[in-house]
Amino acid sequence: MSSTTIVYIILAGILALLVALFQYKPKGKFIHKNIFILALLRFISVFALLVLLINPKFEKRSYFNEKPNLVIAVDNxxxxxxxxxxxxxxxxxxxxxxxxxxxxxFNxxxxxxxxxxxxxxxxxxxxxxxxxxxxxxRFKEVYESSITPIVFITDGxxxxxxxxxxxxxxxxQPIFPVILGDTITYADLKLQKLNVNKYAYLKNQFPVEAIVVYNGTESVSTTFKVNIGNSIVFSKNLNFSKTNSSQVISFNLPANRVGVKTFRAVVEPLSTEKNTINNAKSFAVEVIDQQTNVALVSDITHPDLGALKSAIERNEQRKVRIIKPTEYLSKIYDYQLVILYQPNNKFRSVIQEIQAKKLNSFLVAGAKTNWxxxxxxxxxYNYKITNQVEDFQANLNRNYSSFIVEDIGFDNFPPLKGNFGEVTFNLPIETILYKTVNGIETTEPLLATYETNGIREAILLGEHLWKWRAQSYLSKNDFNEFDDFIGKLVQYLGSDFRRNRLNIDYESFYNGxxxxIISAQYFNKNYEFDGDKNLTITLKNIDNNSTIQFPFILKSNSYEVDISGIxxxxYQFTVSVNGENISRSSSIKILDYNVEQQFLNADVTKLQRLATNSNGKAFFNTESQELIDVLLQDNRFAIIQKSTKNIVPLIDFKYLLAxxxxxxxxxxFMRKYKGLI
Incomplete structure (x- = not known):
């Protein structure tokens, strides 16, 4: 409280006393005791009112105890x-x-x-x-600024x-791992890793690499073999010892028939092995009879070329070659799809040959394109030629119907650079991405596809796709979403396509x-995406004829179902639209593999190192009381008394008003009783 406020309060007291004395001076036979009481009451009332007008402010300090957090994280x-x-x-x-x-x-x-x-x-x-x-x-985001020891219950x-x-x-924060599992080391053979391509080509051989690990002290012998059905297609004898504890087996298998082929790799277990589940692993390869060769034709050097090549070749069925226009003309029949990157005058013969031979193509335009x-x-199409360039961001058309396009965050991607001006199309097109200019969404296409007389083409009106791929990695820590988007576009352009109102996106096989996850899109009769329908998938197990049904969930511009628990x-499956006579059927294979059953022991060394590096301590699951004692005795986790100071105005004190x-x-009442009023 300031000195000025104190002076005002003193003056208020003097003024209140004067008012009270002026009001209740001794008169005649009136009892002095009553005068004194009435004067005191008047003094209190006037003084309190004056103090409220002055409204002094007081410090109010409150104390409380703050417990540290104790987070218990349990491996489920x-x-x-x-x-x-x-x-x-x-x-x-x-x-x-x-x-x-x-x-x-603790909390x-x-x-x-x-x-x-x-x-x-x-x-x-x-x-x-x-x-x-x-x-x-996750815990770093929440508990970084507080005292929060972690009890980490896991096998590591x-x-x-x-x-x-x-x-x-x-x-x-201090971490206190509680180690679950057996710490005794047993002799164990394990198929540590199996590397194999997802696709193979008919009448070729595909490579397989297996890594077998031995954990033990004695010398042992075993056999590694690969079966398809009841037939052994590869076999090799292996010898291990304490010093020779791992071997890499590389071999080739033939791709003789089209379709998904399932193999099972097995390491013959030792007679004393406790865990034999990690001795075997199934794997599958889809054998295809054709590889899509893509020509990426460009007369300039640009980062987009590498981004497109990497994205397309993520699917092993496709190969991309970056070539000059003159070289493409001499090898035009070697490719199923051609990408024209920023055509200039050297592309004249290339464009003429593409039109003459009715080839599918993908045009990527940019600032150096010769319109x-x-x-x-x-x-x-016809472009109104200008000499200016402009930046365009993308906005997804959720009604695009030729294939399923997931929203991978197009509106957050860096802008593409293209020529300023309008492109007029002279035929029906389907827009995948619209232009957004300076934050304003437009109806002008940025990426579109169209089909005439069985010829499919796509056009992108901007360069710097490499920035999109980089942004996809920054957002998701991988390139998968961007690569899948480009892959679907290439698949549409490079295959025979028939428009359907119900499209399904799935893999031929999945590891256990x-x-x-299976995605689907349903379109109405005008080929506009319809998000108001109920879609279901019915799966039939071919081995036992049992069926199970799951509903799809609407997610952005597609429907999605997660059947990971089967x-x-x-399996044969049918996706149907409730209330509509529309369905699509196909089949998938789920491979038998449980990665959680590959371990025999807890990772004791790593968990103990984790505790040491975080200034915590590791315990075994039988030492619960020891863990509790350490937590209670550690001075770092003491309860802290804290205080808060609030400035409270006097008008907030309800007792003064009372x-x-x-x-x-x-x-x-006293004046009324004494007849003074």
């Missing part, structure tokens, strides 16, 4: 149940969370992790993957994501631990 993956640790986990969790001293000392929060990280509700131990890295990435075996030890090093040449050589096997009302009321 299948490997915990496979190692017979599920009951141990529940018992350990109960002993920690029900301890009254822990509850008094306890519980999470489970496996495929994802979420608040702990119930433990099922059915997650098919263990992404331990995700735990520390990671099957998915980046190395969790690296992400934990950035998480500046005068393009206007003169074809009649499908993959996310099995058992391994061959005092004024009470004093005025008592004064009035």
């Amino acid at each position: 993956s299948e490997s915990i149940a496979y190692l017979d640790q599920d009951e141990n986990v529940k018992s350990l969790l109960e002993s920690i969370t029900n301890n009254p001293e822990i509850q008094e000392r 306890v929060e519980q999470f489970s992790f496996g495929n994802s990280v979420q608040q702990l509700d119930t433990l099922s131990f059915k997650d098919s993957q263990s992404d331990l890295n995700l735990v520390f990435e 075996n990671q099957t998915y994501g980046n190395d969790y030890e690296f992400s934990a090093s950035k998480f500046k 005068a040449l393009l206007n003169a050589l074809q009649a499908n 631990n993959d996310n099995v 058992k391994a096997g061959d 005092l004024i009302a009470l004093s005025l009321a008592i004064e009035w």
